[in-house]
Amino acid sequence: MKVLKFGGTSVASPENIHKVKSIIQSSGEATQAVIVSAFGGITDTLLETTKLASEQNLEYKTSLDEIEKRHIDTIKVLIPVKKQSAVLSKVKSDLNTLETLLEGSYLIGEVTPKLSDKIVGYGELLSAFIISEFFISEGLNACFKDSRELIVTDESFGNGKVDFQTTNDNCKTYANQNKVNITILPGFISSSKDGNSTTLGRGGSDYSAAIFASALNADVLEIWTDVSGMYTANPKMVKQAKCISHLSYEEAMELSHFGAKVLYPPTIQPVLDKEIPIVIKNTFSPEDAGTHVSKNTNGSLKTVRGISHVGNISLISLEGPGLIGIPGISKRFFETLSLESISVVLITQASSEHSICVGISNDDVDRAQTALEDTFAYEMQNHRIKPLQIERDLAIVALVGENMKSHQGLSGQMFSTLGKNNVNIRAIAQGASERNISAVIGKKDVKKALNSLHETFFEENIKQLNLFVMGVGNVGAKFIEQIRSQSSYLREELKLNVRVIGMSNSRTMYFNEDGIDLEDWPNDLSKGETANLDTFFERVKQLNFRNSVFVDNTASSEIAQTYSDYLKNSIAVVTCNKIACSSEYNYYQQLKQLAKKYNAPFLFETNVGAGLPIIDTLKHLIVSGDKIHKIQAVLSGSLNFVFNTFDNSTTFHDVVKQAQEEGYTEPDPTIDLSGIDVMRKILILVRESGRQLDIDAIENNGFLPQESLETDSNDAFFESLKKYENDFQELFAEAESNGCKLKYVAQFEDGKASVGLQQIPKGHDFYNLEGSDNIVLFFTERYPNQPLIIKGAGAGADVTASGIFADIIRIGNF
Missing domain, CATH: 3.30.2130.10 (VC0802-like)
Structure with missing residues (x-):
């Protein structure tokens, strides 16, 4: 003996009802009790229709017409024309009774719980009768049985309390007398001892099925729905959720009590004492194994189910x-x-x-x-x-x-x-x-x-990082490509699933909750909405993803001012933008404190030395108890490239232009050549070493003419360089005559910091620094004479992007 229950979605349309018939035919069980819900959505429509009638709103008649049309249309599709007359007659008779009940509610301007139970029960009565007639017309040995003749309750209308002794006796008597293989019963409905219609409350159809399964000592109770069992979490909210193959009765009750709507808590109680297994299956994927609920057989397999x-x-x-x-x-x-x-x-x-x-x-x-x-x-x-x-x-x-x-x-x-x-x-x-x-x-x-x-509990320690990227130009595009090309490695080797959820440039922004396709992101971004910093932040906050990271690949002071908003919402910030950490000391401190308070990493390794681990190394020195006495550094890959390339066979203008075109300088090259970029970098290193310093305290021994510094466009700036070409040639000639090379050096010692162009003699650590490389010398208590040296490529989109990438990995390991 098998009891099967089909929910509203399983019988929502003629096509679905055909699927139900196939499932029953392939069951292989001689005797089956089939409990069905109302056609999908009908119960809610009946409740709304009743509400309209009780409010004396004539719209209830329109709603009733829709209910009638739904059932009549279903009959015309399912039942052969020659057999429709009797079925239509019975259904229209029930609909007439329903209309009379609703008219009564309209006339008195109210609805009692008793009347509501009579009205709402028609959803199951109509669906069960139509389905039974369809089965009969298809040659199945089936019949309809009104559940109100079997399940007896008290008169707690809306949530009847079952009289199990009487109900069990009724079910056994019916089973002994019934000679039909398949009995179709409406779920949810019952009757009181005085013969009044009652209902079994929320999840009543499931409960009806369990009552019948217990009374008839069924071998199994199958709950057929629109999902393939109970999942490790709500699959609509957790896309990685997996179907649970086996659960104990107690586990299923706990999960159903706390919102797993596949199964309602009262369903389990009638079958628990008799240890009748429950199988939750998917009407639309009947081949799926589903979830088996039985006496605890979990053993020591899984702790959290x-x-x-x-x-x-x-x-x-x-x-x-x-x-x-x-x-x-x-x-x-x-x-x-x-x-x-x-x-x-x-x-x-x-x-x-x-x-x-x-x-x-x-x-x-x-x-x-x-x-x-x-x-x-x-x-x-x-x-x-x-x-x-x-x-x-x-x-x-x-x-x-x-x-x-x-x-x-x-x-x-x-x-x-x-x-x-x-x-x-x-x-x-x-x-x-x-x-x-x-x-x-x-x-x-x-x-x-x-x-x-x-x-944490189900995904084999794979951590998902959700990125929101601001700036997808030179550096940003390289960063996204690195994420794309390394995604498989990150998942397999580091157990990290890195997704880009949102991105923006100065014109448009684009979001995709499932992750942006990094193969075709320029096309998606081009079709995005108008870029807006406030809207971008609000969207990130509204999405409220776990492990969210805001990535700033710009040089914008306006964007740097938004970091505090992200950190306050526990959104990590990774940036190559130096403005925030080199702004007023109070803002720098505020960002660091917010990161601690809201457990949101604030990482900016690329602020100094692009992809070089300069800040990370400095942090490790400080954490381990070392103290910084002196810092000497060449921190501008742009300026190092310029002065390594510039000589008496070139012009200063052409070299700077080349540096800009190859991506070594900021879009505005005066930021690099004025020394402000180097000032920001040494300031950040000083602050990260534990000292309080503001940028206006740094001495800037600049080499650019004042006229060049005061230009208002790149074109004007480059024209000014031509004008002062002789001055630049004199700087080179003097250094060469002294056997030195020109390097733009940042230094911190005895609480004072400075930046400026220096002549570096042979034998100095800076002398052979090639191309756009950076170098930092840390003189500390542990390295008093021979400094700790970090040296390597310090400019360029690729290495900067790799530094941002490294900060993302740090967050993944956080």
Whole structure:
């Protein structure tokens, strides 16, 4: 004996009903009880129609016409023309009765729970009858049986309490007398002992199926729906979620209680005592294995079996000295909620007895507040209990697993994962069985929390990084290409899944929640919306992805001012833009403090030396207790390229132009040649060494004529270089006559910093510095005479992009 239940989506259309027939025919079971829901969407339509009628809104007739048309059209598709007459007659008779009930509601201007049950039950009655007639017309040995003749409840309309003794007797009697192989029964509906129609409440069709399975001692209960079982998390919110092959009854109840809508908690109870297995299958992919629910056979395989959540939660907290040591407070609190028929989803109470906190539905919070304030009015008036604290728009996330109690540290992992992603926990609940660990969080953080937890407990330690890239020009394009080309390596070797979710240039911006295709990103970006910094930030914040990283590949001061907004929202910042870290010391400090406070990395390795690990090395020196006494450095790849290339056979103008064209300088070359870029770099190194310094305290021994510095365009700047060509040639000639080379040097010593063009003699560490290379000499307590030297390519789009890439990897390992 097999019991099968098909949900609303499974019978939503004639095509789907044909699929149901195929499943039943291929079942291989001689005797089957098939429980069906109303056609998809009909129950909601019936409820809305009833509401309109009770409000004396004649639109209810239009809605009723739609319900009638839906069922009549289904009959005309499923039932052969010669057999339609009798079926149409019966359905129209039921629809006439339904119309009379709705008209009654319209006339009296209200709807009682008793009347509502009569009306809403017609969804299942009509679908079950039509499906049974279709099966019969197709030659199946089938019949229709009204569930109201079998399932008996009290008169708690809307959520009838089942009389199992009478119900079981009715089912057994029917089974003994029935000679038909396939019985089609409407789910959800039942009747009272006095013969009034009742319903079984939320998930009633599942519950009906479980009641029949238990009463008939079925071999298996199959729940057919539109997903292939219960998943490790909601697959609509967690794309990496996987179907769970096996669950214990207890695990399934916990997951279903906390929002896994594939199965409703009451469904399990009737079959649990008899250990009848439940199989959850997909009507649209019947070949999928689905989820098997049975007595615990998990053994020691998995600790956490699934992650679930309940939305639309509010917390009510009762606290005050009047709670401590006073018997009966909890009784009064929960009795008050019970009398208001308010379901408590979560309970937590401090061991000090100073407070009681419960989670309830947002829909119930106003009633709960009124009732509780009335119950504890005396204590509140005498200040023994504080006014109720209400927090709305929350959600509960829960880890579920039968064997969690046997493994240490799961709570720590859970809360650490949420903390790293700045998901604030408002309350915690964990039973002694440790089958469920629940946390109350903000509704806006649910998706991020579920994905973060799923990554921690189910995804083989693969960490997903979600990037939002500002600036996709020279450096940005190279960076994106490096991400694209290394994606497989990152996943396989470093367990990192790096996705670019959003990108922007100065004209357009583009977002894709599933990750931008890095093979064709220029085309996507060209079709994006108009670029706007505020809108870009709001979109990043709204998406609220875990492990979000804002990447700034620009030299914009306006963008640098937005870093604090990202960090405050726990969004990491990676930048090659030097402006933020070389701006006012207070802003630099603020960014560092925000990064700590909100657990959001702020990395800027490429601010000095492009891809060279200069800042990283400096940090390690400081962390290990070393102290910086002196820094000497050639920090401008642009200027080093210029003075390594410039000689008496070239012109200074042509060399600078070449440097700009090859990407060694900023778009505005005066930033490099004025020395301001080097000043920013030495300032950042000084600050990272633990010293407080502002840029106006750095001595700049510039070499450019004042006229060149004051030009207002690149064209004017280059024209000025031609004008002063003799001055530049004199600088070169003097250095050459002294056996020296020209290098633009930054230095910090005794609390003072300076930058300027120097003649470097042979034998000096800077003398043989070629091309656009950078070099830094750190003189420290541990390296007092022979400095620690870092040397290598310090300019160019490729190496700068690689430095940004390295910072992304650091965050991945964070």
